[in-house]
Amino acid sequence: MIHDPPVPAAFEGLLSSLPEVKFSGRSVFNRCFGCGPRHEIGLRVRTFGAAGEVLSPIIIPRRFEGPPGAAHGGIVAAYLDEVLAGAAVHATGKIYVTGELTVRYVRPTPVERPLLGRGRAATDAGRYLDLEGALEDLETRDVVARATGRFFPLPELR
Numbered sequence: 245m246i247h248d249p250p251v252p253a254a255f256e257g258l259l260s261s262l263p264e265v266k267f268s269g270r271s272v273f274n275r276c277f278g279c280g281p282r283h284e285i286g287l288r289v290r291t292f293g294a295a296g297e298v299l300s301p302i303i304i305p306r307r308f309e310g311p312p313g314a315a316h317g318g319i320v321a322a323y324l325d326e327v328l329a330g331a332a333v334h335a336t337g338k339i340y341v342t343g344e345l346t347v348r349y350v351r352p353t354p355v356e357r358p359l360l361g362r363g364r365a366a367t368d369a370g371r372y373l374d375l376e377g378a379l380e381d382l383e384t385r386d387v388v389a390r391a392t393g394r395f396f397p398l399p400e401l402r
Contacts, residue, residue, distance in 0.1 A: 245260060245261055245262070245263065247259070247260075247264060251290070251301050252301055252303055252358065254301075254303075254358040254382060255301035255358065255360075255382070258299065258301075258360070258382075259292050259299060259301060262292035262293055262294055262299065263292065263293050264290060264291070264292050264293075265291040265292065265293050265298055265330045265333050265334045266333075273339075277322070278322055278323075278325060278326040278329070279326050279329070279330075285307075287319075287322060287323060287326065289302070289323060289326035289327065289330070289361070290330075291326075291327060291330025291331070291333075291334065291361070291363070293334045296364055297331065297334075297362055297363060297364040298327065298330045298331045298334045298361075298362070298363050298364070299360060299361065299362060300323075300326070300327045300330065300360070300361030300362070300363070301358070301360070301361075302323055302358075302359040302360070302361050302379065303356060303357065303358055303359065304319065304320075304323070304353065304354075304355045304356070304357075304359065305355065305356065306355045306356055308355065309355050311352060313352070313354060313355065314352035314353055314354060314355065315352075315353040315354070315355050317347070317349060320347065320349065320353045320379065320388075320389050321345065321347045321391070323361060323379065324345070324347055324361070324363075324377055324378075324379060324389060324391035325342055325345055325391070325393070326361075327361035327362070327363040327377045327379075327391075328342075328345070328363045328375040328376075328377050328391060328393045328395065329341075329342070329395065330363060331363030331364050331365055331375050331377060332365060332373050332375060332395050334365075335364070335365035335368070335373065336365070336368070336373070338397055338398070339397070339398040340372075340373055340395035340396060340397055340398060341395060341396055341397075341398050342393055342394075342395055343372060343393075343394045343395060343396045344393055344394040345391060345392075345393045346391060346392050346393070347389060347390070347391045348389065348390045348391070349388075349389050350387050350388055350389055350390065351386070351388050352388070353379060353388040353389055354381070354388070357381065357382075358381075358382035358383065359379050359380065359381060359382060359388065360379070360380050360381075360382045361377060361378070361379050362377055362378050362379075362380065363375060363376070363377035364376060364377065366392075371396070371397075372394050372395060372396050372397075373394070373395045374392065374393070374394055374395075375392065375393050375394075375395060376390070376391065376392045376393075377390070377391050377392075377393075378390045378391070
């Protein structure tokens with residue numbers, strides 16, 4: 245499968261056969277800080293659908309450094325928020341927004357190193373989805389952060 249834009253080289257083998265999860269028909273998200281492809285300094289988080297989960301290729305730029313060599317915790321939370329949002333779309337085909345987000349920082353999250361985001365829907369309660377996810381070092385598979393969230397369906401935009 246050809247992805248446009250291409251995924252970073254470190255992730256090609258893992259993601260080459262997976263479809264990208266898109267917010268189809270919702271161009272209002274083009275400038276979203278987290279997922280928008282047209283936000284000048286945004287995270288541009290992309291998710292790819294796998295069996296029961298999404299995978300997300302992440303390399304955190306040094307400009308988001310907090311402690312030396314590690315990402316700022318707020319940026320880590322923002323990445324995980326987007327991974328969970330992608331998991332909601334993958335699970336339901338609908339766009340959801342964050343109601344609650346809890347992040348557990350397991351170890352410092354490195355900058356400029358390939359990380360794999362994983363997210364999945366844990367519970368569909370009808371009015372909301374509970375999701376869970378993690379960021380892991382692509383090479384070692386060590387988890388650097390975990391998140392849980394409660395997401396609500398996005399009301400129709402006018």
